[in-house]
Amino acid sequence: xxxxxxxxxxxxxxxxxxxxxxxxxxxxxxxxxxxxxxxxxxxxxxxxxxxxxxxxxxxxxxxxxxxxxxxxxxxxxxxxxxxxxxxxxxxxxxxxxxxxxxxxxxxxxxxxxxxxxxxxxxxxxxxxxxxxxxxxxxxxxxxxxxxxxxxxxxxxxxxxxxxxxxxxxxxxxxxxxxxxxxxxxxxxxxxxxxxxxxxxxxxxxxxxxxxxxxxxxxxxxxxxxxxxxxxxxxxxxxxxxxxxxxxxxxxxxxxxxxxxxxxxxxxxxxxxxxxxxxxxxxxxxxxxxxxxxxxxxxxxxxxxxxxxxxxxxxxxxxxxxxxxxxxxxxxxxxxxxxxxxxxxxxxxxxxxxxxxxxxxxxxxxxxxxxxxxxxxxxxxxxxxxxxxxxxxxxxxxxxxxxxxxxxxxxxxxxxxxxxxxxxxxxxxxxxxxxxxxxxxxxxxxxxxxxxxxxxxxxxxxxxxxxxxxxxxxxxxxxxxxxxxxxxxxxxxxxxxxxxxxxxxxxxxxxxxxxxxxxxxxxxxxxxxxxxxxxxxxxxxxxxxxxxxxxxxxxxxxxxxxxxxxxxxxxxxxxxxxxxxxxxxxxxxxxxxxxxxxxxxxxxxxxxxxxxxxxxxxxxxxxxxxxxxxxxxxxxxxxxxxxxxxxxxxxxxxxxxxxxxxxxxxxxxxx
DNA sequence: ACGGATGCAGGCATA
DNA sequence: CTGCATCCGT
Numbered sequence: 224x225x226x227x228x229x230x231x232x233x234x235x236x237x238x239x240x241x242x243x244x245x246x247x248x249x250x251x252x253x254x255x256x257x258x259x260x261x262x263x264x265x266x267x268x269x270x271x272x273x274x275x276x277x278x279x280x281x282x283x284x285x286x287x288x289x290x291x292x293x294x295x296x297x298x299x300x301x302x303x304x305x306x307x308x309x310x311x312x313x314x315x316x317x318x319x320x321x322x323x324x325x326x327x328x329x330x331x332x333x334x335x336x337x338x339x340x341x342x343x344x345x346x347x348x349x350x351x352x353x354x355x356x357x358x359x360x361x362x363x364x365x366x367x368x369x370x371x372x373x374x375x376x377x378x379x380x381x382x383x384x385x386x387x388x389x390x391x392x393x394x395x396x397x398x399x400x401x402x403x404x405x406x407x408x409x410x411x412x413x414x415x416x417x418x419x420x421x422x423x424x425x426x427x428x429x430x431x432x433x434x435x436x437x438x439x440x441x442x443x444x445x446x447x448x449x450x451x452x453x454x455x456x457x458x459x460x461x462x463x464x465x466x467x468x469x470x471x472x473x474x475x476x477x478x479x480x481x482x483x484x485x486x487x488x489x490x491x492x493x494x495x496x497x498x499x500x501x502x503x504x505x506x507x508x509x510x511x512x513x514x515x516x517x518x519x520x521x522x523x524x525x526x527x528x529x530x531x532x533x534x535x536x537x538x539x540x541x542x543x544x545x546x547x548x549x550x551x552x553x554x555x556x557x558x559x560x561x562x563x564x565x566x567x568x569x570x571x572x573x574x575x576x577x578x579x580x581x582x583x584x585x586x587x588x589x590x591x592x593x594x595x596x597x598x599x600x601x602x603x604x605x606x607x608x609x610x611x612x613x614x615x616x617x618x619x620x621x622x623x624x625x626x627x628x629x630x631x632x633x634x635x636x637x638x639x640x641x642x643x644x645x646x647x648x649x650x651x652x653x654x655x656x657x658x659x660x661x662x663x664x665x666x667x668x669x670x671x672x673x674x675x676x677x678x679x680x681x682x683x684x685x686x687x688x689x690x691x692x693x694x695x696x697x698x699x700x701x702x703x704x705x706x707x708x709x710x711x712x713x714x715x716x717x718x719x720x721x722x723x724x725x726x727x728x729x730x731x732x733x734x735x736x737x738x739x740x741x742x743x744x745x746x747x748x749x750x751x752x753x754x755x756x757x758x759x760x761x762x763x764x765x766x767x768x769x770x771x772x773x774x775x776x777x778x779x780x781x782x783x784x785x786x787x788x789x790x791x792x793x794x795x796x797x798x799x800x801x802x803x804x805x806x807x808x809x810x811x812x813x814x815x816x817x818x819x820x821x822x823x824x825x826x827x828x829x830x831x832x833x834x835x836x837x838x839x840x841x842x843x844x845x846x847x848x849x850x851x852x853x854x855x856x857x858x859x860x861x862x863x864x865x866x867x868x869x870x871x872x873x874x875x876x877x878x879x880x881x882x883x884x885x886x887x888x889x890x891x892x893x
Numbered sequence: 894a895c896g897g898a899t900g901c902a903g904g905c906a907t908a
Numbered sequence: 909c910t911g912c913a914t915c916c917g918t
Binding site: 639 | 894895903904905906907
Binding site: 350 | 912
């Protein structure tokens with residue numbers, strides 16, 4: 224298919240800054256892909272001087288794949304297609320010395336950060352979960368806004384803010400001691416470095432001559448700053464975004480960055496893609512009308528040349544179980560009547576917890592399904608354990624990893640012993656692992672405990688040595704796994720044999736990835752253990768391994784996770800006040816973002832769209848009777864069939880037929 | 894002092 | 909329903 228004029232314009236505008244406002248389903252991935260091809264083939268840009276940045280690994284993989292298909296693999300060698308975070312990691316790794324970091328640094332995920340925060344605020348916060356979560360997101364906000372602990376403290380108005388700023392300082396200090404950085408640092412550190420160090424800035428500006436950024440409305444302040452620093456004076460770049468699909472302000476995204484661009488780059492060329500190739504007319508109309516309730520920076524009206532399609536529907540369940548049953552009945556009906564395969568249906572919901580009921584119903588009806596997101600592979604305890612072993616191997620200062628595995632599997636080292644090690648570490652100003660290996664520990668522990676600790680340190684040392692020198696790090700890891708008896712431990716500690724089997728399977732899957740990464744393959748260089756561990760921490764696997772088998776399965780995911788995807792038939796479930804818009808968003812006056820979320824959901828649908836809700840819903844202990852979501856009332860009612868209304872129409876039609884009132888029947892059908 | 898078991902509390906944003 | 913705390917047995 225040929226590109227339309229607007230798309231062509233977007234592809235061919237290569238001098239100076241370009242903003243592509245790409246509505247949902249307007250073919251933006253295609254534009255980015257074609258543009259990369261154009262730059263390489265027509266404009267003589269070497270692939271290694273082009274970088275395309277996305278937000279998710281999935282998007283990055285897909286884009287790499289599609290550029291490869293368009294151009295042929297040999298042309299894409301050296302091309303950088305990665306997420307912001309991976310790009311940040313690349314820069315950090317090349318600049319470790321300038322950043323005063325030791326190689327082999329650990330990447331803390333949210334859980335690791337949380338654990339650390341909890342530990343170092345113990346006296347003040349006493350493990351208060353809500354406060355800790357608040358603190359964690361506050362620190363994240365500060366980092367995304369590029370504020371140091373000192374600046375945060377200076378800005379603090381109330382004593383509470385001052386306390387949080389103080390915790391922020393403590394946190395940073397401890398991260399440094401652990402030779403660890405968190406996800407926000409992956410952007411912040413490169414940004415600060417490029418800002419202050421001219422040499423580094425020049426190096427990276429010379430590395431990338433052209434920059435493309437996808438989902439630009441999701442960038443936060445430090446990401447935007449990084450973009451600006453990377454493109455420099457030359458300002459040759461293309462960003463693609465849609466302010467109507469900005470749904471991540473809660474993690475620091477600044478959709479204003481779209482407008483800011485025009486101010487910072489007066490020469491900015493703005494191109495709108497408004498033709499939608501995805502959805503039937505009715506669906507698009509509904510989406511347009513809904514989003515008109517929001518204020519806009521750039522006016523944009525999507526149109527479609529596709530058929531108008533069937534009406535949108537609203538169906539009810541008595542309660543959430545019944546809601547799920549009705550959705551499933553509809554899927555089954557359409558599968559048999561219209562031969563629609565399962566994979567063409569998607570169930571979209573606001574919160575992960577909503578998935579449970581639907582999962583249950585799908586299982587009991589033996590309908591295959593695939594759930595994206597939710598409890599991910601890397602959140603599983605067994606994976607976190609193994610990852611902690613790996614992290615400690617490459618970074619002996621990683622105290623969080625040490626604490627996780629010092630007694631997993633159980634080897635007789637309890638909290639008391641760990642505390643003693645902690646005391647010593649504190650006195651000597653070293654990490655826990657180093658303290659555990661210290662002479663002085665012998666006099667402070669009982670003989671049995673000391674021996675257990677020695678045993679642990681001993682095999683870790685040996686494993687680390689084999690990983691460093693030996694060509695075969697992989698087999699060292701397998702031996703380590705054997706030695707600690709992890710498989711046996713899983714069978715002892717799991718609630719059932721099948722759970723243990725599952726967990727062991729996961730561990731093996733992880734080991735397989737590592738082995739492959741260490742070995743390398745056709746389009747991937749062999750990695751050091753250090754690099755492999757970092758990649759795993761970013762959940763950034765090279766090959767397509769972690770794509771699970773995709774049979775004919777109903778798709779389940781959150782509205783957030785659905786962005787960028789499309790499905791022939793969509794169910795948006797739980798369309799109720801309190802769920803969508805979510806109660807806390809209503810309370811905080813953040814309904815506009817919820818509306819965008821609804822907009823994202825609606826524009827995923829290609830052919831049919833059904834909204835569902837429950838009349839009664841269990842919440843915590845009690846039962847509530849939710850109101851229909853305000854968004855349903857904002858949709859064009861002519862294109863929306865409410866169930867009762869449909870039933871009423873049906874009844875009237877029936878009556879008319881029975882009484883032979885031909886005219887009335889005709890009227891009803893209009 | 895460690896580790897397993899049992900009982901109770903609070904819990905749902907969204908990657 | 910899950911995760912943590914506490915208690916008790918070894």
